[in-house]
Amino acid sequence: MSLNPLATQHILINSTRIAYGVYGTGEPVVLIHGTPSSSLIFRNILPHLLAANYRVHLFDLLGYGLSERPWDPSIDTSISAQVPILEGLLAHWGLSSAHIVAHDIGGGIAQRFAIFSPDRVRSLTLIDVVSFDSYPSARTKTQMANGLKAPTEEHDAHFREWLLSTVYAPEKLTGEVLETYMAYISGPVGQGSFFQHQMRQYDPKHTMEIAERVGELGVLPVKLIWGKDDAWQVVDWARKLNRAILRSELDVVEDCGHFSLDDQPERVAGILVEFLGRQTK
Numbered sequence: 001m002s003l004n005p006l007a008t009q010h011i012l013i014n015s016t017r018i019a020y021g022v023y024g025t026g027e028p029v030v031l032i033h034g035t036p037s038s039s040l041i042f043r044n045i046l047p048h049l050l051a052a053n054y055r056v057h058l059f060d061l062l063g064y065g066l067s068e069r070p071w072d073p074s075i076d077t078s079i080s081a082q083v084p085i086l087e088g089l090l091a092h093w094g095l096s097s098a099h100i101v102a103h104d105i106g107g108g109i110a111q112r113f114a115i116f117s118p119d120r121v122r123s124l125t126l127i128d129v130v131s132f133d134s135y136p137s138a139r140t141k142t143q144m145a146n147g148l149k150a151p152t153e154e155h156d157a158h159f160r161e162w163l164l165s166t167v168y169a170p171e172k173l174t175g176e177v178l179e180t181y182m183a184y185i186s187g188p189v190g191q192g193s194f195f196q197h198q199m200r201q202y203d204p205k206h207t208m209e210i211a212e213r214v215g216e217l218g219v220l221p222v223k224l225i226w227g228k229d230d231a232w233q234v235v236d237w238a239r240k241l242n243r244a245i246l247r248s249e250l251d252v253v254e255d256c257g258h259f260s261l262d263d264q265p266e267r268v269a270g271i272l273v274e275f276l277g278r279q280t281k
Contacts, residue, residue: 002180007039007060013088020059031058034104036185037200038065044265046229053271063197077197079108079206101125108207123221123279134237136202162205166259168229218246223275227256
């Protein structure tokens with residue numbers, strides 16, 4: 001079995017098909033996922049936001065989840081190229097501004113958007129995000145150097161173990177959760193797409209280009225939420241961001257890895273809802 005998708009509607013943005021979903025009523029919150037996941041990573045956060053009376057907008061990045069996986073390798077699915085996708089969705093949703101909540105490389109997208117369009121961001125929440133030159137990890141660099149190989153049981157087992165390293169408690173990624181995550185990045189379509197649209201784009205130039213401007217985010221309410229046991233983006237990066245962004249708030253969550261939204265969804269959602277509540281107009 002697999003998890004039911006959250007992004008069940010579709011629209012063409014810049015001639016590419018993007019899957020999205022809109023839920024609830026109230027002030028707008030936009031959720032931006034990272035790699036190697038999809039909008040499903042917010043499945044346990046969504047009910048808390050709806051209960052707090054927010055209108056939640058989410059989507060699968062281009063090349064991820066249920067959005068288009070372009071065959072043309074010239075179509076850019078990098079962090080920088082996802083920003084116009086976000087802008088197109090905001091126009092489709094009729095949003096002049098919103099609270100932005102982002103995870104992993106979604107945080108790189110959010111940082112670029114917020115720096116270039118601060119008037120469109122009501123608040124910014126960054127959860128275990130990439131920043132500066134914090135990525136790719138040494139292990140991922142090895143994977144990138146090894147390149148794409150034919151789908152095999154060994155290759156599949158490697159990426160299962162890789163996914164399990166995102167959580168402090170491996171039981172949080174068992175059964176249909178792990179199978180759904182794996183389905184998006186394995187097999188004859190998913191594996192090739194993962195290398196072309198995700199791993200090939202792990203380039204810190206997208207965040208280093210704005211590294212000297214990160215302090216400008218201090219004009220916005222900024223919350224940093226981090227898993228204390230994040231092995232992919234260690235907590236030192238959270239502290240560096242915290243120092244760089246004046247008045248930003250940092251919450252480090254115990255017993256929690258990189259996929260904090262899976263490891264400790266109740267605690268992360270509680271921090272998020274409390275922070276958003278203080279920013280609500």
